[in-house]
Amino acid sequence: MAELTYAVETQGAVxxxxxxxxxxxxxxxxxxxAHCYRMLASVHEAEDVVQETxxxxxxxxxxxxxxxxIRVWLYRIATNACLTALEQRGRRALPSGLGAPATDLAPGPAAADVAFVEPMADSLVLSESSDPASIVTTRESLRLALIAALQYLPAKQRAVLIxxxxxxxxxxxxxxMLDTSVAAVKSTLQRARARLDETAFGEITEPTDPHxxxxxxxxITGFENADTAALERALRADAAIEMVGTTTWFNGRVMCLRVLAEAVGSPGDWRMLPIVANGQPAVGAYVRSPAGDYEPxxxxxxxxxxxxxxxxxxxxxxxLVTRFGLPATLPAD
Known part of the structure; x- marks a missing residue:
């Protein structure tokens, strides 16, 4: 009986x-x-490290x-788990960080040997109950350009800067957290600041802003209605398009419009559902299949x-569309 009582008490304590x-x-x-994603630039790797943490x-x-x-203790565990993960692989990148822009419309081959930055749904790291100031701050720290720029820093510099x-x-x-000295942290931070690309902090409009x-x-209108004039109105003169998964990217409004004009096809070929990714407006894109419905x-x-x-x-x-909580397919109109 005593052993049974001890077992019950132990189980209750656990x-x-x-x-x-x-x-x-x-x-x-x-x-x-969010922290692990900034370090790793991969949603699935960040989720794995958080589970490990x-x-x-x-x-x-x-x-x-x-x-x-508790918060500092958890960040110490998570940061060191990220540093360990980074020892086993190279950095992730976007196409614009891998070479010069393309000069013709021929699609580049898939770059199977390159690890690319992954997009992250805001809903994974933001709660509806968060205060507006916190939401803005978090979104600013998840901008796609910043995440890509962070990957150029050595892992320890990246950790210190974040x-x-x-x-x-x-x-x-x-x-x-990093088992080092305050002087080393300050020195590392200075080097990280000096190396970080300033374009990572360029002005970006909040996704909820009317503009x-x-x-x-x-x-969305440009793609769903095959309306290249709408796309031209939206693009800035120095706009760029990156085809993530390949090393191909295009620079300048004229070149981008040529790419988009070829992509939009006919009215009704595309369906776009608005989402928010990396603190930026985004779309889940679907293309019409021969059967008439829309495939992701x-x-x-x-x-x-x-x-x-x-x-x-x-x-x-x-x-990716289902990772953002969107339907796997869309029915025909």
Whole structure:
């Protein structure tokens, strides 16, 4: 009887511990996912690292002494898990970071040996209950150009810059997270700032802004109605199109319009559903099949500015549409 009582009490203690652990750690899951995504530029890799972070945290929770906050402790585990993951692979990129723009319309071959930056749905890291200021700040730190630029930094510089500049952790906290000195953190941050491409912080209009919504509407109209005039109105003179998954990208409104004019086909060939990715307006794209319904094509992330769209990043991966919570197919009109 004593053994049975001990077993029941032990099981109850474990269940109580799990509940307490979940209560204290779950509120940070979405922001940890955003952090790991900034480090890794891959949604599925970030999700894996967050799962690993929570597993490691649970295993060592009984030894947590409260010398730092739960949030700092989780970030320490997550950041070091990201650094370990980065030791095993090269950086991710966008086509514009791999070479010069294309000078003709011939599609480039798929680059199977290149790891590309992946788009992230805002809904994965933002809650409807978040305050507006927090939403804006998070979106700014997830812009596609910034995520791509971060990948050019060495892993330790990337970690320090994100922890200090994006998340605003004190230098002393960052030093403890990375088992280094405050002086080393400050020096690393200076080098990271010097290397980071300034274009990563260019002016981008919020996706909820009426002007950004108008540009999104022009883009959707252009494709669904095969209306190249609408696309021309939306594009800035220095606009670029990136065909993610290949090394091909196009630069300048004239060249981009040639690409788009060839892509739009006939009215009704495309259906576009608006979404938000990386804090930017985007669409889930569907193309009409021979049967008349619409099959998924992928996701296009738009970069709106006060003077027009400056970049269209096309991710021609059909499975992306369902990752953004969209239907796997659309019925015929």
């Amino acid at each position: 269940m109580t511990g799990e509940a307490e652990f979940a209560r204290r750690t779950e509120p940070f899951r979405k922001e940890l996912l 929570y597993l490691r945290a649970w295993r060592s929770y009984s030894a947590f002494e409260g010398r730092s906050s 922890l200090r500049e994006v998340l605003a952790f004190p230098a002393a906290e960052v030093a403890r 950004a919504q108008a540009l999104l509407a022009e883009y 094509y992928g996701v296009a992330v738009l970069t709106p500015t006060p003077t027009g769209l400056t970049r269209i990043s096309v991710f021609s991966t059909p499975s």
